[in-house]
Amino acid sequence: MKKKDTILVVDDENGVRQSFNMVLKDDYHVLLAGTGQEAMDIFKKNSVDLILLDILLPDINGLELLEKLVETDPNTEIIMVTAVNEIQTAVQAIKLGAYEYIIKPFVVDDVLTVIRRALEKQSLVKEVTYLRNELERYHPFEKMVGKNxxxxxxxxxxxxxxxxxxxxxxxxxxxxxxxxxxxxxxxxxxxxxxxxxxxxxxxxxxxxxxxxxxxxxxxxxxxxxxxxxxxxxxxxxxxxxxxxxxxxxxxxxxxxxxxxxxxxxxxxxxxxxxxxxxxxxxxxxxxxxxxxxxxxxxxxxxxxxxxxxxxxxPLRERRDDISLLLEHYLELNSTEAGKPPKTFAEKAIKTLIEYDWPGNVRELKNLVERLFTITKGPIIHLENSAAYNIGKKKIKDMPLKEAVGIFEKKYISDILDSVDGNRTKAAKKLGIHRNTLLTKTNDFGL
Ligand SMILES: Nc1ncnc2c1ncn2[C@@H]1O[C@H](COP(=O)(O)OP(=O)(O)OP(=O)(O)O)[C@@H](O)[C@H]1O
Ligand SMILES: [Mg+2]
Missing domain, CATH: 3.40.50.300 (P-loop containing nucleotide triphosphate hydrolases)
Known part of the structure; x- marks a missing residue:
């Protein structure tokens, strides 16, 4: 269950304090103060979400107190409580940072509504601040990404x-x-x-x-x-x-x-x-x-x-940033091109995290751009021509058959591209039978 919000009622008349207390105590944690000094003491010792503040106080002008409170903690919402003949002052209070004013004698429902709205606004502000901080953690400087x-x-x-x-x-x-x-x-x-x-x-x-x-x-x-x-x-x-x-x-x-x-x-x-x-x-x-x-x-x-x-x-010494960077550049590509978003297949992400990135972030950025452009569907796999470069570095460690396979796939894919995917023409260029080509394109998932 959510913790009750705390409201501090500041008013020199005991009757007013008690009636606020009656109205609020079921839904809020209520604190009461009769003077400005008392209010300040309570405010400093407690985490207060909202203050109902009387403009006329015995020891300090309500506006002055308002300024002190705002200075101490600008996140607390303050609602001024005023008599009809003090409305000018209340308006001034809003300029100084109060959220709203209510006029005595007050209507209970109106008071509750104003309080609820003020607290809602406050939690939205908190959320935005939080989200902004989160965003800052991942994009602390303009376009720099990193959580490593x-x-x-x-x-x-x-x-x-x-x-x-x-x-x-x-x-x-x-x-x-x-x-x-x-x-x-x-x-x-x-x-x-x-x-x-x-x-x-x-x-x-x-x-x-x-x-x-x-x-x-x-x-x-x-x-x-x-x-x-x-x-x-x-x-x-x-x-x-x-x-x-x-x-x-x-x-x-x-x-x-x-x-x-x-x-x-x-x-x-x-x-x-x-x-x-x-x-x-x-x-x-x-x-x-x-x-x-x-x-x-x-x-x-x-x-x-x-x-x-x-x-x-280098990127290989901060591999935990790789997927973040991949996401960042995918998003950037889709926004810049005005195209629907794409994601990497799980297997692709794994390969890319293991890859050594000799060209670091620039290489990653360029690869994402290339893959984003050539991939037709929403999921990017590496099993096509552009990813050939990624595998290349390790080709010396491969059995001959596998290495030849990689070359063959890339070669066929390039020839197919050059004839706009026409299998008959491609087979002719490659000097093989069309059926052989179809078997190979099937095997390679081209
Ligand atoms: N942390 C990062 N987050 C997002 N993009 C990055 C990050 N680091 C580098 N980049 C991008 O990678 C590319 C290369 O970065 P930059 O030009 O700053 O590298 P450099 O170290 O100056 O490289 P060089 O030594 O080759 O000049 C740029 O497009 C840059 O925007
Ligand atoms: Mg540079």
Missing amino acids: KKMRKIFDLISTIAQSDGTVLIQGESGTGKELVARAIHNRSHRKNQPFVVVNCAAIPATLMESKIFGHNKGAFTGASSTRIGKLELADTGTVFFDDIDLLDVNMQAKLLRIIQEKEFERLGSSKVVEIDVRFVAASNKEIKNLILNGKFREDLYYRLNVFPIWLP
């Missing part, structure tokens, strides 16, 4: 790190979510409404890197036909994300170190000092410490970046 212990620690870390301005170094295999984490840090920081600028060290040729980062004045070098501001200036007041920082050449590493320390630089071809206020975040899919040993990365820059290190574990 290591990931939950990382989510906590992101929140903490976001509060400061220290540099962050995110390391982890390709596809583990490094960029997502960098964005999450930015989006949770006080810089969230300012720019998030990516410097993609893998994509920018070394010869252009300097001008991309610092910008240049017209005529700074051959081909600089106009003045350009660089990534650092673009990122001013926001966050700059150096992706694949391990690929930044050693000269640029030295310059970057200086900028992180001094927060100022000059555009190429200009002597004017540009001061910036940016937060630096960097990512690498190689372990930077190893690069230091063979001279590919400056140790001083490493320590400067590594104020807050984040290590993202």
